[in-house]
Amino acid sequence: MTQSARHLTEVLERESADLLRYFRRRVALEDAADLLAETGMTAWRRADDLPSDSEGARRWLFTVARNTFLNYQRGQQRRLALASRVRAVLTRADHVSPSADDGIEVRDAISRLPPELAELVRLIHWDGFTIAEAAEIIGMSDTTARTRYQRARAELRATLSATINTKSSI
Known part of the structure; x- marks a missing residue:
């Protein structure tokens, strides 16, 4: 010392x-x-x-x-x-916060996606990033992100269609 x-x-x-x-x-x-x-x-x-x-x-x-x-x-x-x-x-803020159950079907459908797809969708739609920016954040190539984003959209569309059909038959 x-x-x-x-x-x-x-x-x-x-x-x-x-x-x-x-x-x-x-x-x-x-x-x-x-x-x-x-x-x-x-x-x-x-x-x-x-x-x-x-x-x-x-x-x-x-x-x-x-x-x-x-x-x-x-x-x-x-x-x-x-x-x-x-x-x-x-x-x-000009808008009123949506009610707690607003968009619950969408949130539920996103939560059913594989975690990486769900995060990609959230980054793009909730946080306002482009697909390329979201890809960088997650650590994947732009091409991979675009492909996965298309798959996530298709899965969400199918899940939400099923939800809407189920509700309308009730």
């Missing part, structure tokens, strides 16, 4: 409890533990910058901790801003 690694180990052992209290006063316990770990990782990456004197090392470590906390706060603010934007979009 190098001299700077030994010195950092000593400083971290001596200051960890105080650093945890520092974080605990600002965030929940589980976040405080994560922030302490992040501080330790950052300190290890920058171990050569650690001052040799005890008081300077403590201040340096708390500076690293404060910067870690500020990064955490910025991340929290970004997440809150994103959540607000999503809420605003959902609030402005």
Whole structure:
């Protein structure tokens, strides 16, 4: 172990409890533990910058901790801003959500397909990807995807026709 690694180990052992209290006063316990770990990782990456004197090392470590906390706060603010934007979009939505049983026959028919075909159909029709894009996501060639997509459509058509015929005879 190098001299700077030994010195950092000593400083971290001596200051960890105080650093945890520092974080605990600002965030929940589980976040405080994560922030302490992040501080330790950052300190290890920058171990050569650690001052040799005890008081300077403590201040340096708390500076690293404060910067870690500020990064955490910025991340929290970004997440809150994103959540607000999503809420605003959902609030402005022009359409009403379909009822829970809307399209149940289609969902049921898709779920009866082999998993890879079902995923291909979902990617194309529910997620808006082209056949080529869906093929890339799944990890197959465009040609294979086109062939499988045609097979999936035929199976869905047959299943849905059977469902409609069964309902109309009831």
